[in-house]
Amino acid sequence: xASIRDADRVSDFDPAWLILPLALMLVSMFLLPxxxxxxxxxxxxxxxxxxxxxxxxxxxxxxxxxxxxxxxxWIALVVTLVAxxxxxxxxxxxxxxxxxxxxxxxMCVVLPYFTSVIVRTYSWMVILGRQGLINSLLLWTGIVDExxxxxxxxxxxxxxxxxxxxxxxxxxxxxxxxGIDPSLLRAARGLGAGGFYIFRRVYxxxxxxGVFSGCLIVFILAIGFFITxxxxxxxxxxxxxMLIEREVxxxxxxxxxxxxxxxxLVVTLVLYSIYYRFANIERMMG
Amino acid sequence: xxxxWIRFVVALISVILIAPVLVVLIxxxxxxxxxxxxxxxxxxxxxxxxxxxxxxxxxxxxSLSIGLMTSLISTxxxxxxxxxLVRGRMAGKxxxxxxxxxxxxxxxxxxxxxxxxxxxxxxxxxxxxxxxVSHSVVAAPIVVLILMSTxxxxxxxxxxxxxxxxxxxxxxxxxxxxxxxxxGILSAALFSFLASFDELIIALFLSGVSSxxxxxxxxxxxxxxxxxxxxxxxxxxxxxxxxxxxxxxAARRMLSVGRAAPTR
Numbered sequence: 001x002a003s004i005r006d007a008d009r010v011s012d013f014d015p016a017w018l019i020l021p022l023a024l025m026l027v028s029m030f031l032l033p034x035x036x037x038x039x040x041x042x043x044x045x046x047x048x049x050x051x052x053x054x055x056x057x058x059x060x061x062x063x064x065x066x067x068x069x070x071x072x073x074w075i076a077l078v079v080t081l082v083a084x085x086x087x088x089x090x091x092x093x094x095x096x097x098x099x100x101x102x103x104x105x106x107m108c109v110v111l112p113y114f115t116s117v118i119v120r121t122y123s124w125m126v127i128l129g130r131q132g133l134i135n136s137l138l139l140w141t142g143i144v145d146e147x148x149x150x151x152x153x154x155x156x157x158x159x160x161x162x163x164x165x166x167x168x169x170x171x172x173x174x175x176x177x178x179g180i181d182p183s184l185l186r187a188a189r190g191l192g193a194g195g196f197y198i199f200r201r202v203y204x205x206x207x208x209x210g211v212f213s214g215c216l217i218v219f220i221l222a223i224g225f226f227i228t229x230x231x232x233x234x235x236x237x238x239x240x241x242m243l244i245e246r247e248v249x250x251x252x253x254x255x256x257x258x259x260x261x262x263x264x265l266v267v268t269l270v271l272y273s274i275y276y277r278f279a280n281i282e283r284m285m286g
Numbered sequence: 287x288x289x290x291w292i293r294f295v296v297a298l299i300s301v302i303l304i305a306p307v308l309v310v311l312i313x314x315x316x317x318x319x320x321x322x323x324x325x326x327x328x329x330x331x332x333x334x335x336x337x338x339x340x341x342x343x344x345x346x347x348x349s350l351s352i353g354l355m356t357s358l359i360s361t362x363x364x365x366x367x368x369x370x371l372v373r374g375r376m377a378g379k380x381x382x383x384x385x386x387x388x389x390x391x392x393x394x395x396x397x398x399x400x401x402x403x404x405x406x407x408x409x410x411x412x413x414x415x416x417x418x419v420s421h422s423v424v425a426a427p428i429v430v431l432i433l434m435s436t437x438x439x440x441x442x443x444x445x446x447x448x449x450x451x452x453x454x455x456x457x458x459x460x461x462x463x464x465x466x467x468x469x470g471i472l473s474a475a476l477f478s479f480l481a482s483f484d485e486l487i488i489a490l491f492l493s494g495v496s497s498x499x500x501x502x503x504x505x506x507x508x509x510x511x512x513x514x515x516x517x518x519x520x521x522x523x524x525x526x527x528x529x530x531x532x533x534x535x536a537a538r539r540m541l542s543v544g545r546a547a548p549t550r
Binding site for chain 1: 288292293295296299300302303304305306307309310313321322323324362363364366367369370371373374375376380382383384385386387388389390391392393394395396397399400401402403404419420422423426428430431434435455477480483484486487501504505508509512516517520523524527528530531
């Protein structure tokens with residue numbers, strides 16, 4: 001052991017310093033711009049701190065913004081549940097299979113995961129559109145006579161977002177399920193437990209940690225979503241991030257955009273701190 | 287049996303997962319003058335429009351050059367940070383990592399607006415280099431994640447042994463560390479390129495009129511009239527993703543071969 005310590009002492013330069021370039025970049029291109037944006041836009045919205053806080057409160061409790069906050073949370077919640085329902089069996093099968101079946105499953109998850117969000121959204125617009133895949137099928141089989149309106153509503157937003165965010169859940173759940181000791185399941189079977197009983201009492205509890213951290217990351221990403229709801233949603237599906245973009249692009253109401261950004265940022269950071277306590281952040285992106 | 291049911295359900299979900307990708311690929315070869323699925327005829331006309339139109343071509347070049355610059359900047363900076371986080375002696379590594387990963391968590395809309403807010407007065411909107419630097423903010427954390435897991439697979443005793451034999455840090459780095467993690471660096475470079483190549487929101491705010499990237503042009507086109515050219519452009523983006531994933535898979539195989547070699 002002495003020799004290893006000597007060797008460590010020989011390398012007098014601590015590699016910890018190598019984090020500096022990235023830290024500098026994140027401070028100057030990320031932290032400071034966000035802070036500057038908040039300070040500059042909010043300082044005009046009132047005289048003194050108390051008045052600014054008052055303005056922020058008035059904005060956040062106004063009916064339009066409150067409605068958007070409710071819709072955002074609601075959509076994010078449904079998206080998370082839909083994604084979980086679809087991701088769980090996929091991850092379960094991935095953890096169990098090998099060879100060709102495993103490769104195919106990984107392909108079905110990873111290829112969409114690394115495809116641009118705008119491309120994935122576009123493809124769902126093609127599938128759900130008036131002249132899209134599903135309507136063509138429905139008309140061809142004679143189930144309906146008129147194309148069904150599946151685009152530009154909350155349903156379309158949920159489908160599109162769940163599709164985009166599903167891989168995060170699959171990969172988190174897969175990591176958890178891969179770590180389950182199969183002898184526990186064998187032991188349960190040996191003791192006479194049935195398939196569903198084993199799932200409910202042994203397998204499911206062992207995966208709850210992954211379920212929780214996977215759902216949390218999907219929810220965090222969902223509340224800040226912009227591209228998919230903006231392209232697939234109807235007039236009532238205005239999520240917070242869309243409202244922020246609109247204030248900046250169309251009405252040029254910077255203070256309003258800043259207040260909503262601040263709110264979204266605070267909620268995101270609170271949820272992220274919970275995630276930080278529970279999950280392995282190194283596996284955040286799968 | 288319950289098992290057969292699960293298999294059936296998983297097969298069904300897998301089809302739903304891969305179908306959108308296939309739909310875009312099929313649609314890109316459509317010969318119809320407007321959006322319709324399935325298409326009635328087959329042609330390459332939308333690829334011709336994509337590559338024949340100077341504006342689409344300019345976006346392609348903008349996307350490629352921004353992606354390459356982002357890949358270079360974020361791989362270098364991200365590698366140094368990953369090395370620091372794995373081998374450095376510092377307190378609170380985990381909290382540091384959680385800070386480094388923040389750009390992946392904070393909604394891109396906020397990052398993009400804040401960057402636009404400081405870039406506009408400086409006249410930096412429209413600069414490709416500036417977009418690449420901004421993209422590096424979200425690409426570098428991905429590099430850190432990839433290279434941290436690669437570096438954790440390298441036995442620190444190899445480095446200690448080299449130090450013990452009198453090698454300097456530069457030599458150790460060049461002769462021991464670098465050869466062992468070349469595949470990891472390659473995949474970090476590829477995925478940071480992809481992160482930039484596919485990124486929409488930051489590019490949307492910073493591109494101006496002169497450096498619209500492919501995702502920005504797709505976005506603008508989807509908001510006005512959905513021209514079928516988008517299918518060809520989207521298929522092209524999917525092709526780039528497939529290409530990146532294939533090279534990455536090859537690099538990983540190289541890595542496992544490299545790992546196995548010393549035990550012979």
